Amino acid sequence: MPELRKDPVVGRWVIISTERGRRPTDFQREPVRARGDNCVFCPGNEDRTPPEIIAGRPSNSPPNTPGWTYRVVANKFPALRIEGELEPTGEGLFDRMNGVGAHEVVIETPDHQGSLATMSTEAIAEVLLAFRDRMVDLKKDPRFEYVLVFKNHGEAAGASLEHPHSQLIATPILPIMVTEELEGSLKYWELKERCVWCDIIRQERRSRQRVILESGGFVALAPFAPRFPFETWILPTHHSAAFEESDVDELRGLAALLGEFMRRLSDTLNAPPFNFMLHTAPLRTEDLDYFHWHLEVIPKLANVAGFEWGSGFFINPMPPESAAGALRGERDDAG
């Protein structure tokens, strides 16, 4: 029997349709493999990107030359432009604003064939620290309300370049998904005076069914009402609203768990294309009691039909309990 489930934060219902038994292999598609010819992000081609903003280098290594471990550069084809003041204007009942923002690329490793599933914990931690440092810097610009940190991995997930990279976009307005999470979690707070994500973590730790792994102050879990097969949330187990307030030790803990999760995802689904997106507090808030930062990871396993786009109503053929079991390495004998 299919089942309807409600996301406890934003109130979105999903259909978990278990009509046909599904094994992880049913969701596999072409694995993401890098070919790597003539790549603008590879060492030696530093002059083919905009100049680096920050990079991981030995102290004697000049900027924009080989020898780096990661680089952050401006996006050559930015969705938003850094120049200009914000100018909100109207057009009758419509509102518009000039597209002021920042759009940066984090080249995560010099190794074209690398990935979060193969990089060392230390190398992943460097990337996470680069996210943090860029957010702290972009926060100083009063025009920005939010920094979106995300990754598209594999062509099917929207990556136009295959060299491992992630992106930051600083925006003058809040993304609607963040607004919805803020509203939903504030409502929960007003009712219970507890953070909804803290409560979710507490409940998931007790039941264990949807916990994938936990270590170093972080937990990876399959959410109760996932939109997509193998959707995963990674959260700090202690309450924290803003990613950019994380210290080095915390980000090392996250790096270790993220690497391990990525290896399991890659093993279970054969190096799938995926996206991740950091959900963190808006830049202009402080110490939110009701918001809890988290990383959402979504493997791109199937075309999403128009039904989902048009309705906001997702049909997910993979129960999160089975997905978590597969990622924990358990054999699925249900199908």
Added chain:
Amino acid sequence: MPELRKDPVVGRWVIISTERGRRPTDFQREPVRARGDNCVFCPGNEDRTPPEIIAGRPSNSPPNTPGWTYRVVANKFPALRIEGELEPTGEGLFDRMNGVGAHEVVIETPDHQGSLATMSTEAIAEVLLAFRDRMVDLKKDPRFEYVLVFKNHGEAAGASLEHPHSQLIATPILPIMVTEELEGSLKYWELKERCVWCDIIRQERRSRQRVILESGGFVALAPFAPRFPFETWILPTHHSAAFEESDVDELRGLAALLGEFMRRLSDTLNAPPFNFMLHTAPLRTEDLDYFHWHLEVIPKLANVAGFEWGSGFFINPMPPESAAGALRGERDDAG
């Protein structure tokens, strides 16, 4: 310069990124072409679908035999099941409900190679009347709150069968997109005592920039803040909240406009895969002054990146004014 635009109904901001000039041909992908071997929806194979619920047939033609113009049958692999009472249950802080609902398929034409771009107005009107009649019937079931009517055309848009068809899903809860539109349009009503879509139509008719075509009591327009290239809304020009209250003449008017729009879309983008989704009032409301039913059409032209999924923030490289111009048949000399 890119531009940020806000949807006046749900408040969603999108980035219209005009960084690189784009022509409609830049968005073309593999055209949807039917091969049509061994199709369960084709005439002669009526016994391979569940029995028909309604169909267009001459009076002497027995059910579930050839000779039909359209057929409505239960979905063989339903996302929701028709049997059982609603049983909402809790699991700690989570809410779930058994998956009660109806899931039907409208086989739009006996012609496997047909499409909304090639069917006659009368044949399209029959399909629209079938939507209406099934909605009116499903409305009698007190378990249902909403009927989602939608179409996935082409594999890239999520269609698993190529024979022209659309689907209805009756659900015991409201899709979140509808809830958001209801909330947004109620807010507008409280401020202005006018329907926001009526105001949009009024303004678009004055400026004409985003109007694609208008006839028979309906208008097709490119919305001000579209999420996707060539996203189109089709609305009745007179206020009407519930699709299922449309009369035969109105649906003939819609059929004529929809057919013409589909021909233009097909010509402009080379028979693209697409989705449409009917946004109509919830079943248990009457005469909503602030809600205006409409059909959203979304060509499936590119992979949507994780950024969009994760943030609700869409980057659209095609300004709606240019999309409307192309669909009006104007040459784009901007790129």
